[in-house]
Amino acid sequence: MKIKDLEFKKFFTAARIADKVTALAKQIYTDYNGKNPLFLPVLNGSFIFAADLIRQVNLECRVSFVKHASYQGTASTGQLKTLIGLNESIFNQDIILVEDIMDTGLTLSKVVEELRGLGTRSVEIVTLIRKAPARQHAVQPKYIGFDIDDEFVVGYGLDYDGLGRNLPDIYKAVGNPS
Numbered sequence: 001m002k003i004k005d006l007e008f009k010k011f012f013t014a015a016r017i018a019d020k021v022t023a024l025a026k027q028i029y030t031d032y033n034g035k036n037p038l039f040l041p042v043l044n045g046s047f048i049f050a051a052d053l054i055r056q057v058n059l060e061c062r063v064s065f066v067k068h069a070s071y072q073g074t075a076s077t078g079q080l081k082t083l084i085g086l087n088e089s090i091f092n093q094d095i096i097l098v099e100d101i102m103d104t105g106l107t108l109s110k111v112v113e114e115l116r117g118l119g120t121r122s123v124e125i126v127t128l129i130r131k132a133p134a135r136q137h138a139v140q141p142k143y144i145g146f147d148i149d150d151e152f153v154v155g156y157g158l159d160y161d162g163l164g165r166n167l168p169d170i171y172k173a174v175g176n177p178s
């Protein structure tokens with residue numbers, strides 16, 4: 001399968017993803033029984049995962065969407081990211097951040113820090129995929145679908161240069177995209 005200049009091969013089939021999403025939903029349902037969590041899918045990549053996951057969590061819950069806004073800081077601080085779109089009151093809420101993929105984990109750790117500073121009751125992360133570099137980070141997801149090596153993946157919401165989000169399966173790049 002080819003997207004633009006890159007060759008991809010199948011990594012996780014839609015059926016395997018569906019099984020994993022069901023297992024994650026069951027874990028979340030068990031852990032949050034009696035609570036009313038607020039799901040915060042982080043756009044854009046998590047929209048398909050979030051839709052499949054949240055429909056299987058049979059709890060009274062709310063859903064709101066957030067997005068990383070990035071801007072160039074000074075040369076010394078590099079690229080800074082923050083959250084936009086948070087219109088809900090999150091005070092005293094049990095937040096579940098829904099992420100498609102954690103690479104370095106840097107983006108999400110900043111977001112978790114930000115949310116904890118806003119008086120939330122709890123903040124946990126569910127990520128469909130965790131890449132190897134993210135395993136070393138201090139902020140860890142409570143729920144992880146797949147642990148993978150440092151591969152570039154597309155499909156099931158994840159894009160390559162804006163394309164491939166609509167693929168039902170997940171593919172990995174052949175060779176090393178740079």
Ligand code: 5GP
Nearest residue numbers: 101102103104105106107151152153158159
């Ligand atoms: P982090 O701060 O964890 O390094 O960055 C995570 C974000 O980078 C993800 O939400 C996603 O947008 C992007 N990303 C990281 N790895 C991949 C990948 O393999 N494929 C795609 N499509 N996006 C990725």
